Amino acid sequence: xxxxxxxxxxxxxxxxxxxxxxxxxxxxxxxxxxxxxxxxxxxxxxxxxxxxxxxxxxxxxxxxxxxxxxxxxxxxxxxxxxxxxxxxxxxxxxxxxxxxxxxxxxxxxxxxxxxxxxxxxxxxxxxxxxxxxxxxxxxxxxxxxxxxxxxxxxxxxxxxxxxxxxxxxxxxxxxxxxxxxxxxxxxxxxxxxxxxxxxxxxxxxxxxxxxxxxxxxxxxxxxxxxxxxxxxxxxxxxxxxxxxxxxxxxxxxxxxxxx
Amino acid sequence: xxxxxxxxxxxxxxxxxxxxxxxxxxxxxxxxxxxxxxxxxxxxxxxxxxxxxxxxxxxxxxxxxxxxxxxxxxxxxxxxxxxxxxxxxxxxxxxxxxxxxxxxxxxxxxxxxxxxxxxxxxxxxxxxxxxxxxxxxxxxxxxxxxxxxxxxxxxxxxxxxxxxxxxxxxxxxxxxxxxxxxxxxxxxxxxxxxxxxxxxxxxxxxxxxxxxxxxxxxxxxxxxxxxxxxxxxxxxxxxxxxxxxxxxxxxxxxxxxxxxxxxxxxxxxxxxxxxxxxxxxxxxxxxxxxxxxxxxxxxxxxxxxxxxxxxxxxxxxxxxxxxxxxxxxxxxxxxxxxxxxxxxxxxxxxxxx
Numbered sequence: 150x151x152x153x154x155x156x157x158x159x160x161x162x163x164x165x166x167x168x169x170x171x172x173x174x175x176x177x178x179x180x181x182x183x184x185x186x187x188x189x190x191x192x193x194x195x196x197x198x199x200x201x202x203x204x205x206x207x208x209x210x211x212x213x214x215x216x217x218x219x220x221x222x223x224x225x226x227x228x229x230x231x232x233x234x235x236x237x238x239x240x241x242x243x244x245x246x247x248x249x250x251x252x253x254x255x256x257x258x259x260x261x262x263x264x265x266x267x268x269x270x271x272x273x274x275x276x277x278x279x280x281x282x283x284x285x286x287x288x289x290x291x292x293x294x295x296x297x298x299x300x301x302x303x304x305x306x307x308x309x310x311x312x313x314x315x316x317x318x319x320x321x322x323x324x325x326x327x328x329x330x331x332x333x334x335x336x337x338x339x340x341x342x343x344x345x346x347x348x349x350x351x352x353x354x355x356x357x358x359x360x361x362x363x364x365x366x367x368x369x370x371x372x373x374x375x376x377x378x379x380x381x382x383x384x385x386x387x388x389x390x391x392x393x394x395x396x397x398x399x400x401x402x403x404x405x406x407x408x
Numbered sequence: 409x410x411x412x413x414x415x416x417x418x419x420x421x422x423x424x425x426x427x428x429x430x431x432x433x434x435x436x437x438x439x440x441x442x443x444x445x446x447x448x449x450x451x452x453x454x455x456x457x458x459x460x461x462x463x464x465x466x467x468x469x470x471x472x473x474x475x476x477x478x479x480x481x482x483x484x485x486x487x488x489x490x491x492x493x494x495x496x497x498x499x500x501x502x503x504x505x506x507x508x509x510x511x512x513x514x515x516x517x518x519x520x521x522x523x524x525x526x527x528x529x530x531x532x533x534x535x536x537x538x539x540x541x542x543x544x545x546x547x548x549x550x551x552x553x554x555x556x557x558x559x560x561x562x563x564x565x566x567x568x569x570x571x572x573x574x575x576x577x578x579x580x581x582x583x584x585x586x587x588x589x590x591x592x593x594x595x596x597x598x599x600x601x602x603x604x605x606x607x608x609x610x611x612x613x614x615x616x617x618x619x620x621x622x623x624x625x626x627x628x629x630x631x632x633x634x635x636x637x638x639x640x641x642x643x644x645x646x647x648x649x650x651x652x653x654x655x656x657x658x659x660x661x662x663x664x665x666x667x668x669x670x671x672x673x674x675x676x677x678x679x680x681x682x683x684x685x686x687x688x689x690x691x692x693x694x695x696x697x698x699x700x701x702x703x704x705x706x707x708x709x710x711x712x713x714x715x716x717x718x719x720x721x722x723x724x725x726x727x728x729x730x731x732x733x734x735x736x737x738x739x740x741x742x743x744x745x746x747x748x749x750x751x752x753x754x755x756x757x758x759x760x761x
Contacts, residue, residue: 199654223657235649238702240417247645251657255638283701284648296652303656 150175156205158191165191166363178340180354184384187360189343193311197228223251227300231311234296236285241295248302267302274298290321310342326353351375351398375399418705429713436717440724441484445732456480486619491723492716497629497678499715502689503707504671507643508664509574516675516689519581523588524558525551525679530595530606548624551680559672611736612685614723621681628677632670643704686738688715691745698752
């Protein structure tokens with residue numbers, strides 16, 4: 150469904166990404182992991198179309214995404230960026246309604262179907278009671294939910310997330326990922342997300358892409374990627390790997406070499 | 409008022425507030441046309457105006473002097489209508505610039521359109537081109553063209569790798585304005601006895617007007633407003649951040665360019681007939697934002713009417729407060745606007761932008 154084909158990105162002399170290729174199948178959740186500066190966010194930006202690559206291309210169902218019109222792309226792909234939504238004095242309802250934009254022609258006004266969709270999603274994401282509140286009065290976790298609701302209303306086939314849990318506490322982290330998971334199961338959504346937290350990545354993703362210095366170090370299931378020797382090489386620390394007692398995903402423990 | 413948003417709240421706000429503001433505007437015009445150095449009573453004023461209207465006009469018997477009619481219809485009315493148009497144009501342009509540049513300090517003059525116009529106008533005065541080419545329309549046309557040419561230079565300077573960065577755009581505006589200001593100073597230094605005329609034009613005034621001036625700006629304003637009507641959704645979405653807008657399907661670069669051109673056309677049209685009247689474009693959109701929230705579907709229509717009210721009122725004060733002397737209108741707009749703006753800022757200390 151999504152094909153990333155020999156993507157490279159250079160900033161001047163600096164090779165941020167080198168020769169990245171992989172495929173994402175419909176309905177799967179793919180996690181992009183790697184240490185700071187490994188090019189995770191850059192890769193996601195290229196996949197989302199906002200950043201042009203130096204060479205290579207990203208195909209979505211056979212079409213180069215750079216050739217798609219902005220609205221056509223937004224109907225296929227929604228993105229939750231790291232910056233999230235700016236805290237503006239705009240109501241939650243109006244913000245979520247903006248997700249219908251790619252479905253409306255330039256002269257078209259919001260119709261009954263759009264209103265219905267928004268109400269349904271507000272309810273699903275559990276922010277129905279916030280719909281009259283202004284975005285700048287919400288907490289970070291609530292704002293992230295609004296961003297997800299806005300993306301859901303967009304009705305995309307693929308969702309890209311750039312570190313969606315970075316600024317959230319553990320409760321809200323789980324909350325956001327479970328919401329994405331729930332949505333995925335309902336609609337056969339494809340998810341590609343950059344995650345910093347290897348344990349969350351291991352639990353929530355069917356496939357992991359481990360980046361190191363702009364290249365793919367390892368690609369595969371969490372059992373294949375979360376291995377001591379691989380992580381040691383990439384992260385320059387020796388993690389202990391255990392099995393999650395409930396869902397059997399590999400989890401890492403930091404034993405630390407500080408003492 | 410900010411708290412009660414939700415489905416269709418913007419439409420409810422408009423349904424309530426557009427009529428209210430239109431009534432205020434109507435009374436501002438009524439009052440403004442009735443005051444002036446020639447003592448004419450209100451009833452006569454309105455009979456004259458009504459006699460000019462189609463259908464109604466035919467039934468009115470002119471019982472007044474020709475000079476009275478001239479004062480009202482050819483001196484006061486064009487000026488008031490021009491005040492409305494210029495006020496609307498500047499307030500709308502200000503709202504657009506603030507939204508696109510995401511900068512609360514943005515006003516219609518931020519990208520140098522006004523200084524370009526001023527230089528063009530100063531050159532017309534300096535070389536005495538007033539009557540060349542297009543007769544008395546030479547001044548506004550030259551001012552308009554030179555304003556837009558300035559914008560073009562700013563735009564070319566700020567465009568790097570086919571992309572327009574808003575910070576670079578503002579900086580390019582500052583640089584170009586600085587350069588043009590020096591040329592303007594040079595023009596003033598060479599202007600000698602014409603210096604006063606140029607200075608007065610730059611301070612902004614609705615004095616030198618007749619119906620033809622309204623005729624020049626009106627088409628630009630109408631076309632600009634129609635275009636903006638279809639871009640209010642996009643303006644709102646730009647508010648949530650460039651990336652968020654992009655990923656929701658807004659062609660950010662294209663929409664911004666169109667909006668900047670529209671705002672600059674509005675500014676250029678206003679400046680070319682009235683000089684640089686400050687503060688309208690800065691404070692009217694802000695006031696409306698502070699009172700009604702930052703939904704551009706509300707801000708833009710209300711700015712159109714609000715700007716008109718403000719400028720008609722300011723002009724009335726400018727020509728009556730030190731009668732028979734007339735003050736530059738820019739002094740009044742700043743004098744009225746600044747304290748009220750300060751009051752609103754204090755009253756609502758929210759992160760409203």
